[in-house]
Amino acid sequence: MxxxxxxxxxxxxxxxxxxxxxxxxxxxxxSLVDELGLAKSTxxxxxxxxxxxxxxxxxxSGSFRPGALFSIYAARPSALHDLAELARPTLTRIGExxxxxxxxxxxxxxxxxxxxxxxxxxxxxxTDWVGVDVPATCTALGKVLYAWGALPxxxxxxxxxxxxxxxxxxxxxxxxxxxRRRGWAVSxxxxxxxxxxxxxxxxxxxxxxxxxxxxxxxxxxxxGHGITRxxxxxxxxxxxxxxxxxxxxxxxxxx
Amino acid sequence: MxxxxxxxxxxxxxxxxxxxxxxxxxxxxxSLVDELGLAKSTxxxxxxxxxxxxxxxxxxSGSFRPGALFSIYAARPSALHDLAELARPTLTRIGExxxxxxxxxxxxxxxxxxxxxxxxxxxxxxTDWVGVDVPATCTALGKVLYAWGALPxxxxxxxxxxxxxxxxxxxxxxxxxxxRRRGWAVSxxxxxxxxxxxxxxxxxxxxxxxxxxxxxxxxxxxxGHGITRxxxxxxxxxxxxxxxxxxxxxxxxxx
DNA sequence: GAAAGAGTTCCATGATATGGGACCTGTGTT
DNA sequence: AACACAGGTCCCATATCATGGAACTCTTTC
Numbered sequence: 001m002x003x004x005x006x007x008x009x010x011x012x013x014x015x016x017x018x019x020x021x022x023x024x025x026x027x028x029x030x031s032l033v034d035e036l037g038l039a040k041s042t043x044x045x046x047x048x049x050x051x052x053x054x055x056x057x058x059x060x061s062g063s064f065r066p067g068a069l070f071s072i073y074a075a076r077p078s079a080l081h082d083l084a085e086l087a088r089p090t091l092t093r094i095g096e097x098x099x100x101x102x103x104x105x106x107x108x109x110x111x112x113x114x115x116x117x118x119x120x121x122x123x124x125x126x127t128d129w130v131g132v133d134v135p136a137t138c139t140a141l142g143k144v145l146y147a148w149g150a151l152p153x154x155x156x157x158x159x160x161x162x163x164x165x166x167x168x169x170x171x172x173x174x175x176x177x178x179x180r181r182r183g184w185a186v187s188x189x190x191x192x193x194x195x196x197x198x199x200x201x202x203x204x205x206x207x208x209x210x211x212x213x214x215x216x217x218x219x220x221x222x223x224g225h226g227i228t229r230x231x232x233x234x235x236x237x238x239x240x241x242x243x244x245x246x247x248x249x250x251x252x253x254x255x
Numbered sequence: 256m257x258x259x260x261x262x263x264x265x266x267x268x269x270x271x272x273x274x275x276x277x278x279x280x281x282x283x284x285x286s287l288v289d290e291l292g293l294a295k296s297t298x299x300x301x302x303x304x305x306x307x308x309x310x311x312x313x314x315x316s317g318s319f320r321p322g323a324l325f326s327i328y329a330a331r332p333s334a335l336h337d338l339a340e341l342a343r344p345t346l347t348r349i350g351e352x353x354x355x356x357x358x359x360x361x362x363x364x365x366x367x368x369x370x371x372x373x374x375x376x377x378x379x380x381x382t383d384w385v386g387v388d389v390p391a392t393c394t395a396l397g398k399v400l401y402a403w404g405a406l407p408x409x410x411x412x413x414x415x416x417x418x419x420x421x422x423x424x425x426x427x428x429x430x431x432x433x434x435r436r437r438g439w440a441v442s443x444x445x446x447x448x449x450x451x452x453x454x455x456x457x458x459x460x461x462x463x464x465x466x467x468x469x470x471x472x473x474x475x476x477x478x479g480h481g482i483t484r485x486x487x488x489x490x491x492x493x494x495x496x497x498x499x500x501x502x503x504x505x506x507x508x509x510x
Numbered sequence: 511g512a513a514a515g516a517g518t519t520c521c522a523t524g525a526t527a528t529g530g531g532a533c534c535t536g537t538g539t540t
Numbered sequence: 541a542a543c544a545c546a547g548g549t550c551c552c553a554t555a556t557c558a559t560g561g562a563a564c565t566c567t568t569t570c
Binding site for chain 1: 526527528529530531
Binding site for chain 2: 007009010011013014015017018021022024045046048049050052053054055065066068069070071072073074075076077078079080082083085086108110111204205206208210211244245246
């Protein structure tokens with residue numbers, strides 16, 4: 001099972017590029033040589049080619065970072081949608097296994113933005129469904145994003161929707177540290193009586209939380225034992241998704 | 256001046272990739288073949304290699320889009336900083352030519368976030384300086400982002416800081432359409448008496464405005480004739496920056 | 511049902527990537 | 541100062557690997 005027939009040079013260059021993109025800090029020439037085991041001369045030539053095409057660039061110290069083409073891509077308004085595309089298989093799987101509604105959200109400013117939803121296994125349309133101004137402290141997704149600092153904590157008093165919504169800052173802090181401890185968040189009757197949700201974090205290379213995935217449904221189904229089952233499903237699936245984003249277990253970030 | 260000595264295959268693959276990343280929408284196999292003039296077989300092989308490495312992916316219809324590695328990169332919290340890195344030469348040049356403070360901002364949520372600043376030609380530290388809760392309608396940067404829909408228009412009545420700040424929605428609308436007409440925005444004594452600024456938009460591949468660059472200083476220097484000079488400088492420099500992001504003149508987007 | 515279109519696979523050919531080693535350059539060591 | 545060493549680039553003969561034409565498959569169109 002050697003390299004597929006076809007394009008050795010391109011495969012090697014791509015491997016270099018992947019290494020550079022997936023690590024969270026610039027890579028030195030030597031570390032790349034060591035990791036891929038290629039000849040120095042070959043590595044040097046390939047990197048020069050990648051540099052010429054703006055796929056990598058060198059920082060002041062000569063280490064390699066993702067190049068301008070990546071910035072160009074990241075500046076596209078649609079870049080986040082493509083994250084949804086990447087997550088699609090995971091979301092679909094969660095939807096099939098749980099038979100509930102699944103959401104993928106990212107923080108934007110002080111708000112939680114939904115970028116994908118699976119509802120009885122159909123992925124919703126193309127436009128972002130911005131959270132209809134729901135108080136994020138009452139949602140499982142919001143709690144996850146708050147818990148790991150992906151979203152700035154709300155200032156002032158908390159907006160509540162039901163008697164179960166977190167009442168004040170002290171209660172919220174308690175809830176969030178519980179979320180961090182367990183690794184997932186839950187929201188029962190907090191946004192609306194009869195509505196329940198469980199959510200887990202998606203992490204990036206450097207361990208920071210960049211998104212959250214939730215499963216939600218009526219509390220007739222989302223309750224007691226069901227919650228544990230859903231949480232386990234979510235945690236294992238989001239762990240896989242995080243790995244796709246280059247996250248390595250055990251790098252849980254500082255926050 | 257044929258292809259540099261070294262790596263034909265990698266250069267060609269990179270050219271393909273650049274084409275895919277810099278275009279606004281998925282590219283069909285044939286359009287890529289036509290544009291680069293490579294043999295179908297070669298193109299096919301190279302694309303397969305890129306696909307294998309997650310640098311490109313096919314959508315349902317078989318067209319090519321940037322692959323998961325790009326999403327991985329875009330999900331990094333630092334992705335926007337890298338935009339600043341890309342813009343650095345441009346900002347520095349503006350700083351040297353204008354001898355005033357230069358800022359690069361992007362919209363995030365409902366706010367304007369500064370991601371780079373040049374002050375008497377020094378680039379500021381690493382942390383984002385979030386706009387200290389300044390009402391964006393009183394700033395040149397804010398006006399640019401509002402004018403082309405990069406930032407959702409504020410709801411309710413406008414916060415004012417001086418007698419020159421836009422007073423109401425009607426005035427703001429008038430100002431914004433003027434901004435669109437001219438291609439740049441100005442703010443004089445609107446945020447603080449004695450403070451003046453000029454700003455111009457940075458556009459992405461699809462023509463949408465993704466960022467803004469401003470020059471600001473005391474109205475003793477930023478005034479009358481000086482403003483026109485600064486605006487011309489800004490417009491020509493941001494046009495160059497937009498081109499680096501893949502924007503082509505004449506695609507000014509729909510908004 | 512034929513024909514055009516889109517894309518992949520095959521294969522002989524030689525152009526092109528390869529890696530060893532020379533070479534350069536900057537940095538710390540005696 | 542002279543020296544050693546690591547990090548990196550350049551050069552070049554070799555043969556491996558990419559190349560493009562053509563054959564082939566699958567799908568869409570008329």
